[in-house]
Amino acid sequence: MGRFRDDQGQASVLLLFGLTLALLALTVLFVRVGGANDLRSQAQTAADSAALAAASALQDEAAQDLANGIFPMPVYEEDAATERAEDYARANDAVLTDIRASDNTMGRNGNIIRVEVRGALCQKELEEGAGGQGWNDVVCDGEEEDVDTIAGNASAIAIVHPPNECDRDGPDLNCGGSAIDDVSGARGLVDVNLVDEEGEYTFDPGSVVFASGVTTSCGSLGVIPEACATHEIINEEFPDFYLSAGGFRAEQGSDHGHGQAIDYMVAPLGGKPTGRMHQTALTVVNWAIENHQELGVKGLIYNREIWNPAKDPSGTFPGTGRPHGVNAGNTEGHVDHIHLAIGPPPMR
Numbered sequence: 110m111g112r113f114r115d116d117q118g119q120a121s122v123l124l125l126f127g128l129t130l131a132l133l134a135l136t137v138l139f140v141r142v143g144g145a146n147d148l149r150s151q152a153q154t155a156a157d158s159a160a161l162a163a164a165s166a167l168q169d170e171a172a173q174d175l176a177n178g179i180f181p182m183p184v185y186e187e188d189a190a191t192e193r194a195e196d197y198a199r200a201n202d203a204v205l206t207d208i209r210a211s212d213n214t215m216g217r218n219g220n221i222i223r224v225e226v227r228g229a230l231c232q233k234e235l236e237e238g239a240g241g242q243g244w245n246d247v248v249c250d251g252e253e254e255d256v257d258t259i260a261g262n263a264s265a266i267a268i269v270h271p272p273n274e275c276d277r278d279g280p281d282l283n284c285g286g287s288a289i290d291d292v293s294g295a296r297g298l299v300d301v302n303l304v305d306e307e308g309e310y311t312f313d314p315g316s317v318v319f320a321s322g323v324t325t326s327c328g329s330l331g332v333i334p335e336a337c338a339t340h341e342i343i344n345e346e347f348p349d350f351y352l353s354a355g356g357f358r359a360e361q362g363s364d365h366g367h368g369q370a371i372d373y374m375v376a377p378l379g380g381k382p383t384g385r386m387h388q389t390a391l392t393v394v395n396w397a398i399e400n401h402q403e404l405g406v407k408g409l410i411y412n413r414e415i416w417n418p419a420k421d422p423s424g425t426f427p428g429t430g431r432p433h434g435v436n437a438g439n440t441e442g443h444v445d446h447i448h449l450a451i452g453p454p455p456m457r
Contacts, residue, residue: 185219330356
């Protein structure tokens with residue numbers, strides 16, 4: 110009986126010792142998991158800040174244009190966006206590892222910016238002889254493959270919303286009915302916020318070039334002399350009817366790639382024109398159709414309708430042309446701009 114009691118006592122001690130080891134292991138596991146979650150949370154904060162900072166470069170550009178009375182067409186600039194993203198990532202103990210831009214307007218402005226960051230701290234298994242500490246937070250000097258375990262990678266996406274409902278009252282720019290007194294006030298008209306998805310199109314820096322606001326000179330549009338002459342006639346006939354204009358861009362399958370097309374923006378890129386801008390656009394379109402021979406107009410597209418004198422009768426928009434881009438976005442469907450093709454046929 111005495112020997113049995115001794116064995117039972119030894120078993121109780123072993124059980125207690127085993128439970129203690131198990132609790133210690135669980136404690137270490139919880140500490141590691143908790144530490145990893147903290148690192149991920151810190152990295153996500155850094156990614157959010159970096160994405161918003163990168164987008165703020167476009168926001169500042171748009172605000173400056175508004176303050177100068179110019180309709181803003183902010184375009185993603187990688188150097189400016191990267192510099193701001195790096196600064197904010199560093200301020201939040203992280204390192205910028207990737208940045209890219211996209212949009213939903215055929216790659217034309219890159220107003221949706223995605224960043225990836227890596228936390229400047231990671232959980233790394235220490236080498237033997239490090240004071241018995243199995244794991245610790247250390248500075249991540251190497252690449253991810255150089256460490257046994259790394260936590261703290263994150264990504265975020267920010268979007269810049271240009272001002273809505275912009276039009277012109279003569280030469281004066283009006284956006285959302287708000288008076289634009291200075292850059293600070295203009296900045297409030299350009300929203301920046303985080304989103305969950307990137308844009309449909311990867312940003313292409315060579316996809317479009319817009320002149321700064323309304324211009325009666327076509328020197329910056331890069332179009333052929335015939336298109337230039339037509340542009341000047343239209344501006345004389347309908348002064349200040351558009352927000353900004355775009356001409357040549359590197360698209361060989363389009364009249365733009367041959368300097369034979371001009372886009373007249375009547376709404377913010379990707380947006381819809383105000384009622385006044387839309388009615389003025391229809392007036393310009395119908396005047397161009399009526400005078401297409403004298404103007405050298407070989408075709409036009411506006412508000413999901415295409416007209417080509419070689420295929421369509423003269424008449425009044427809407428209804429004269431054929432459906433175009435019915436299921437496309439506002440830019441591809443030409444809701445936000447008039448596309449005017451000028452020069453020798455065919456229309457491309």
